[in-house]
Amino acid sequence: xxxAAQLHFGRYTHDVELARRIETRLPGDQDWxxxxxxxxxxxxxxxxxxxxxxVTLDPSxxxxxxxxxxxxxxxxxxxxxxxxxxxxxxxxxxxxxAGFAFGSHHLVQAKAHLARIAAIVEPKLKKRLGMV
Amino acid sequence: xxxxxxxxxxxxxxxxxxxSVRPARSSKExxxxxxxxxxxxxxxxxxxxxxxxxxxxxxxxxxxxxxxVPEYDSGFYDELLxxxxxxxxxxxxxxxxxHVRAHQGREPARAVPFGSxxxxxx
Numbered sequence: 001x002x003x004a005a006q007l008h009f010g011r012y013t014h015d016v017e018l019a020r021r022i023e024t025r026l027p028g029d030q031d032w033x034x035x036x037x038x039x040x041x042x043x044x045x046x047x048x049x050x051x052x053x054x055v056t057l058d059p060s061x062x063x064x065x066x067x068x069x070x071x072x073x074x075x076x077x078x079x080x081x082x083x084x085x086x087x088x089x090x091x092x093x094x095x096x097x098a099g100f101a102f103g104s105h106h107l108v109q110a111k112a113h114l115a116r117i118a119a120i121v122e123p124k125l126k127k128r129l130g131m132v
Numbered sequence: 133x134x135x136x137x138x139x140x141x142x143x144x145x146x147x148x149x150x151x152s153v154r155p156a157r158s159s160k161e162x163x164x165x166x167x168x169x170x171x172x173x174x175x176x177x178x179x180x181x182x183x184x185x186x187x188x189x190x191x192x193x194x195x196x197x198x199x200x201v202p203e204y205d206s207g208f209y210d211e212l213l214x215x216x217x218x219x220x221x222x223x224x225x226x227x228x229x230x231h232v233r234a235h236q237g238r239e240p241a242r243a244v245p246f247g248s249x250x251x252x253x254x
Contacts, residue, residue, distance in 0.1 A: 064229055065194060065227050065229050068229075081213070082206075085209065085213065085232075086204070086209060086232075089231060089232040090204055092231060092233075093233060099236075099238060100236070100243070109204060109206070
């Protein structure tokens with residue numbers, strides 16, 4: 001169980017670094033840094049859910065409502081739910097809305113959302129994985 | 133890769149005709165459409181920032197609800213998520229996936245997947 005959580009945590013750190021690389025090396029494609037940030041958040045959440053005995057979620061599931069239900073079963077993540085949702089919405093606009101005009105303020109928003117999610121979830125996950 | 137390949141937009145691209153927004157297990161029909169549609173209209177229209185709502189169903193029977201706002205802003209999310217939760221509680225047998233799209237000055241329909249059905253536009 002923890003091995004799977006570790007794998008998702010590893011993907012989370014990878015995606016955080018990917019977002020940083022996109023932001024610094026591909027300044028014209030910073031919208032995709034938001035997409036990497038969303039997937040970072042998704043893997044961090046998934047890693048946490050795997051460690052929770054009261055949550056049943058297929059970690060390979062791509063169905064977002066299932067992940068949302070899992071989030072609803074974790075009251076300790078309450079303050080991260082709306083940030084996750086905002087990051088997901090922004091990421092979807094980047095991926096699917098061809099007319100969406102991405103601005104630097106969106107990147108600021110995305111970074112703030114991920115930072116908040118990480119501040120809430122990462123310490124809890126690390127504790128459950130015995131990383132602290 | 134997690135999260136890829138299940139988005140309604142991707143599925144739509146292979147469909148010649150948009151699917152009905154009525155799920156297999158729909159709520160009862162009222163004078164103004166299915167009851168869940170009436171609830172969505174009533175609750176989401178109470179959020180000032182929401183200028184339009186569109187619906188689409190996917191192959192999994194999930195009802196995708198697109199609330200269109202002028203621009204992304206943290207200010208309206210508290211109220212919007214509260215209203216969305218109330219709809220979910222009212223129709224626990226239905227599966228909703230809620231989305232927010234920014235019209236950024238465009239017609240609201242331009243910001244949502246092609247074929248989505250308008251629930252209300254103001």
